[in-house]
Structure formats: structure tokens, C-alpha cells
Ligand SMILES: Nc1ncnc2c1ncn2[C@@H]1O[C@H](COP(=O)(O)OP(=O)(O)OP(=O)(O)O)[C@@H](O)[C@H]1O
């Protein structure tokens with residue numbers, strides 16, 4: 001019961017505008033992940049929700065109440081920092097109990113709550129240690145435990161896993177997912193630049209770029225229907241292939257031209273005025289397959305093959321009218337392709353994405369807003 | 370000594386050491402060529418060769434004077450006749466000595482504590498305001514002044530003229546403008562000690578401030594923010610997060626100032642010369658050692674007292690250092 005409502009929020013540091021008129025609503029009990037490239041303002045946005053950063057203009061409401069002028073401690077939030085931010089001279093127990101002590105809770109209640117959080121995170125045997133004596137993963141658990149004990153309405157995570165090694169990151173990610181299941185009343189807001197974390201943890205992903213929201217949606221919506229070129233390139237790994245295409249004919253089975261030789265039948269409905277326009281054709285590496293027929297196929301020169309056993313990444317060049325385009329294909333198994341080959345590819349049916357000159361998704365003759 | 374004889378002395382000294390190190394290493398190498406399998410021995414001998422000159426200097430200029438002072442403290446004023454514990458008995462019964470011990474204790478309790486306290490608080494406050502750097506520079510400036518120079522400055526603050534005269538002392542000017550009687554501050558015994566300590570605090574706060582400011586930078590911002598989210602007030606953060614974080618720094622500064630204070634001399638020498646019951650051990654020692662013909666026996670007793678005062682602090686520091694190393698390993 002703690003939805004977060006953000007209304008036309010802006011923030012500048014000196015002359016640089018870091019958050020530009022963001023509006024966003026985060027459902028109660030949801031797990032919202034904010035992703036975006038480094039420096040796009042994710043941390044700043046999270047810190048504004050936490051109350052660590054002043055709001056220039058706009059409003060933030062938590063559970064229906066404006067918190068613009070509330071100090072962090074009165075917002076009923078807890079935050080987990082990338083650097084753990086534990087209190088170095090306190091034991092793990094005291095780290096987790098500090099907030100409760102400040103709330104003047106009784107000794108037995110403090111003890112119960114800390115023990116309970118320690119049990120959930122499996123750090124019961126570490127309670128007497130100092131942060132210095134813990135590994136990175138253990139420290140991060142203590143930091144999460146410190147957040148849990150205070151029983152907040154909203155959890156804020158700022159890249160909590162980025163200081164951990166790959167294996168530990170996966171394990172802790174799963175723990176955080178479990179944590180959300182075990183605390184169904186809490187709203188979680190999670191900042192990361194790792195799209196795997198975003199895709200696996202979130203009910204709702206907010207893609208941020210240069211202080212603006214590019215798209216809000218569920219992980220699959222973002223993957224299958226990116227609103228614009230930025231999201232298309234940002235979500236998915238390897239990134240979506242984007243090549244320019246010129247519309248030759250509209251009507252039924254419209255055709256677009258990549259170069260003089262390669263013409264592709266598109267699935268989008270165009271209006272007749274679209275004839276001759278330049279669009280961006282997007283298709284994911286995993287939606288490319290080796291052509292079985294000549295229809296709608298195109299050839300490309302293979303420049304590199306990375307074979308990973310389960311699948312292979314094929315890097316190839318398409319000769320365009322003015323320049324070459326690099327594409328990547330993700331083919332299952334171990335295809336018999338090697339560097340220098342000419343390979344004929346096909347795009348899977350209904351897996352083409354079309355974006356207009358301004359980079360917006362284009363469906364059925366309409367710009368998506 | 371002329372310029373050239375100075376240069377040649379230095380040259381001779383440098384040459385001597387080159388020959389010393391070169392020759393002794395050469396001899397060691399030569400011997401070791403015949404004795405294989407003795408690397409450990411060779412290493413320790415080489416270490417001794419290198420440490421020896423430094424140890425010699427240390428011995429001549431520090432250890433020897435220490436022993437000599439202790440020896441002299443058992444002899445008469447000319448250092449000729451052995452008196453046993455008599456000098457010490459004299460000291461214990463001397464009212465000036467007792468006064469000095471008390472004053473020294475006062476200095477030791479008040480000055481390091483207040484300097485450290487002010488340094489810490491000011492470092493914290495100046496971090497939050499835009500003119501903090503300017504404030505810090507101003508507070509640090511007294512560090513650049515010698516104690517005697519500081520004494521001269523503060524003489525003007527405590528200066529006293531007769532009641533009919535114009536008061537040129539800052540403190541009296543203020544007191545008079547408030548309609549009260551001017552005071553001869555430095556003659557009011559017991560209180561005058563505090564007025565003298567104020568000078569030392571004024572100087573040492575700058576030192577504490579600069580070191581604390583640097584140490585404060587070392588506290589990660591996120592830790593403080595986490596505390597803020599946990600609901601800690603600014604005072605609570607200062608008390609529960611910042612002070613424990615700076616514990617080591619606090620101890621170091623406190624020790625530095627304590628040792629400085631134990632030797633306090635110049636300020637009192639310049640301001641009151643130990644009169645009106647402001648003397649401390651160092652001043653008393655100076656008086657006995659060099660004034661009125663000099664009494665090396667009693668002077669040495671006082672010097673020993675100061676030394677004994679420093680020893681516990683040193684040992685305690687050493688102990689802490691060992692503990693920390695043990696903890697880190
Ligand atoms: N305290 C500050 N003063 C001035 N500029 C700041 C401050 N904090 C952040 N910025 C700037 O604001 C922009 C956004 O910073 P922010 O930390 O929100 O990025 P981010 O999306 O979290 O990046 P990352 O993924 O690297 O953590 C950056 O360009 C940064 O330089």
C-alpha cells in the first residue's frame with residue numbers, strides 16, 4: 001500500500017539538467033527497475049525518492065502523501081547502496097539494529113527483528129562480526145538486512161550487485177527476487193544498468209536516457225515492442241540489428257529496399273505517402289535464421305563467428321547503397337559457417353520492428369507516442 | 370667558521386661515510402665468499418653495519434643526555450657531590466614544585482581535550498558552509514606563529530592599564546565598554562592559568578582542525594546517508610558514526626597535543642614568567658637550571674619529572690599501535 005507517484009520532476013546540478021520533467025507511477029507492491037546507461041540520472045532519481053537529493057520542481061508522493069519536504073527518515077523507505085555503506089565500527093547486529101534503536105524500540109523487539117532478518121538472509125552466524133571481517137557478498141546481505149529490519153514500505157536499491165563477482169551476482173539476484181516474494185507488501189525500486197537484472201527482477205521496467213523516460217513497461221513489452229530506437233538497442237543482448245530501409249511500394253505486401261539487390265517484404269501497413277521514405281528496420285539477432293527459401297532472404301559476408309556451443313554469434317556485413325551495415329545473428333547450435341563465407345539470412349516472420357526517421361516505432365501508418 | 374671550512378667539513382663527513390659503508394660491505398662480502406650457507410648471518414651483520422651510524426648519533430644526542438640527566442639529578446648543584454634522593458625529597462617538599470605539577474595536570478587535562486574538541490567540531494561545521502575554507506584558513510593561521518609570537522599577540526588581549534588610563538587590551542576594552550571594572554587578568558591566580566591555556570588552545574585547534582578535515586573526507590558519503598535514512602539526527606550521526614570513524618585520528622591528535630603541552634614553556638615564559646602561580650615544570654626547570662647561578666641537580670630532577678610524564682603516553686601509543694597491527698593481520 002505504498003504506491004509512488006512522481007509528477008513532472010526536474011533536477012539540475014548547476015547548469016546540467018540531470019532529470020528532465022519525469023512523470024512516473026510505481027504501483028504498490030511492484031518491483032520496478034530503472035535502467036539506463038551510465039550517467040543518465042538513475043541514481044539521482046532514486047536519491048530524490050529517498051530524500052537525499054533536493055527536488056528542484058515537481059512532486060513525489062509516497063502512499064498518496066507528498067514527501068517533497070519530508071526528511072528521509074520520515075518517508076518510510078530503506079535504501080541499499082552500491083558500496084554497502086555499512087557502519088564500519090559496529091557489529092553486524094548493531095548495523096542492523098541502528099535504525100530500530102533510533103526508533104526507541106524495545107530491546108526484545110530489536111533482537112527479534114534483527115534475528116528474523118538474519119535468518120532470512122542466512123547471516124545468523126555473522127552477527128558478532130565487524131563489516132571489515134566480511135566478504136563482499138556477506139556485506140551486501142547485511143546491507144539488505146539493515147533495510148529489512150526497519151520494515152519499510154518502500155525499498156530502494158542502487159546497483160546493489162555491481163560490486164559482486166558474476167556467480168555471486170546471480171545468486172544474490174535470486175535472493176532479492178525471493179525477498180520480494182517474501183515481503184509482498186513492500187514496493188521495491190531497483191536501479192541497475194544490467195539488463196539481465198532488469199529483465200529477471202522487474203514487473204515494470206523504466207528505461208531512462210539523459211534524464212528522460214524512454215519507455216515504461218513489463219520486461220516482455222520492452223523486448224517485443226520497444227517504443228523507440230533507444231529502447232530497441234538498449235534492451236536485449238546482443239543488441240538489436242538496425243539498418244536503414246527505403247520504402248518502395250505501399251499497399252498489400254509493401255516492399256522496402258536495403259540496397260539495389262536486397263529487397264524485403266515488410267509486414268507493416270503504410271500509407272501511400274510513405275513511399276520513398278527512409279525508415280529504420282530492426283530485427284533481433286535471435287530472430288535471424290539461415291534462409292531456407294529465396295523469398296525475403298538477403299546475403300551477408302561473415303566477418304567473425306563466435307561459437308559458444310549452445311549458440312553461435314555470427315557477425316556479418318551487408319553491402320548497403322552508401323555504406324556497409326554490420327549485423328549479428330544468433331544461431332542455435334553450432335552452424336557450419338566460418339569467416340569469409342557468404343550466408344543467406346531470413347528474418348523470422350512478424351519479428352521485424354520499424355522505426356521512423358525520428359526513431360519512433362511505426363505501426364500501421366501511425367507514429368507511436 | 371669560514372664558508373670553506375664548513376664545506377670541507379661536510380665533504381670530509383660524506384667521504385667518511387662512503388668509505389665506511391663501502392669498506393665494511395666489501396669486507397663482509399670478502400669474508401662471506403669463503404663462508405657459504407650463512408645468508409641469515411650475513412644479512413643480520415649487514416643490517417647492523419647500516420644501522421650503526423644512525424644508532425651512534427641517536428646515542429650521543431638522545432640516549433646519553435637522558436642518562437646524564439638522570440645521573441645529575443642525584444648530584445649537587447655543580448654535579449660533583451652525590452646526594453642520593455635528596456634532590457627528589459627537596460622537590461616533593463617544594464611548594465613551587467607542587468604548584469607546577471598541579472598546573473601541568475590542568476594543562477594536560479584541559480588543552481588537548483579542548484583543542485581536539487574544537488578542532489573536531491569546527492572541522493565538521495566548516496564542511497557544511499561555502500565559506501568553510503576561508504574559516505579554516507583563518508583558524509589554522511596561528512599554527513604558523515611561534516609560541517612566543519602568540520604570547521606577544523595575547524599580551525595585547527590581556528593587557529591592563531590603571532583604572533584611569535585608556536585600556537588598550539582587547540578584553541579590558543570590552544569589559545570597560547560593558548560598564549565593568551578592568552581586570553589585571555594575568556595576575557588573578559588559578560584563572561590566569563586558564564587564560565594562558567587559551568593561547569595554546571588557540572594555536573593547537575588549527576592543527577586538530579586541519580587533520581580532522583582531511584580525515585572527514587575519508588568518511589564515505591553513503592555511510593552518512595544510510596544513517597540519515599535510518600533516522601539519525603545530525604548530532605547522532607556526529608556522535609555514533611563520525612566520532613567512532615575518527616577514533617584513531619582523535620587519539621593521534623590528542624597524543625600530539627598532550628606531548629606538546631607537557632613541554633609547554635614559551636607561552637608562560639613570555640606572558641607571566643611563571644609568576645602569579647602560573648609556573649609549570651618546564652619553567653621551573655629552566656629557572657633552576659639556568660637562573661641564579663644554576664643548579665644542575667635540581668634542574669635535572671625537574672627534567673626527569675617531565676620525561677616520566679611522557680613515558681606512559683609513549684608506551685600507551687606503542688601498545689595501541691601493536692594492537693592495531695595484530696588486529697589487521
Ligand atoms: N552531486 C552532484 N553534483 C554534480 N553533478 C552530479 C552530482 N550527482 C550526479 N551528477 C551528475 O548527474 C548525472 C547523473 O548522475 P547519476 O549518478 O544519477 O547517474 P547514474 O545513472 O546513476 O549513472 P551510473 O550508472 O554510472 O551510476 C551525471 O552526469 C553526473 O555527473
Ligand SMILES: [Mg+2]
Pocket residue numbers: 042043044158159
Ligand atoms: Mg548510479
